[in-house]
Amino acid sequence: MRWLRSLLTGLVCLLILLIGILFTIHNTDKVAIDLIFVQLPQASLSLWLIAAFVCGGILGVVLSSFAILGLKTRLRSARKRATQAYRELDQLRTTGAKDSA
Numbered sequence: 001m002r003w004l005r006s007l008l009t010g011l012v013c014l015l016i017l018l019i020g021i022l023f024t025i026h027n028t029d030k031v032a033i034d035l036i037f038v039q040l041p042q043a044s045l046s047l048w049l050i051a052a053f054v055c056g057g058i059l060g061v062v063l064s065s066f067a068i069l070g071l072k073t074r075l076r077s078a079r080k081r082a083t084q085a086y087r088e089l090d091q092l093r094t095t096g097a098k099d100s101a
Contacts, residue, residue: 023049028044029044029045030043031044033048
């Protein structure tokens with residue numbers, strides 16, 4: 001079963017590589033990107049598109065990591081409060097058992 005997963009992963013990677021090569025071959029026009037204040041040098045359209053895709057992916061990972069860190073902080077706080085509530089509940093149970101005896 002593990003070999004099947006490795007085979008499928010390899011095939012998907014090979015397919016992505018093939019699509020990237022075809023994309024690069026078909027988009028060889030030179031373009032210059034003008035960002036109002038900065039003009040980037042001329043490069044192939046495929047290079048700029050792939051660079052934008054990679055930058056977007058990195059930016060997405062960074063921004064989602066901030067959200068995940070916030071959620072982990074909230075989870076840690078909730079677990080701490082739950083542990084404290086369980087301790088208090090156990091203490092009340094043992095105190096209640098001693099009082100009724």
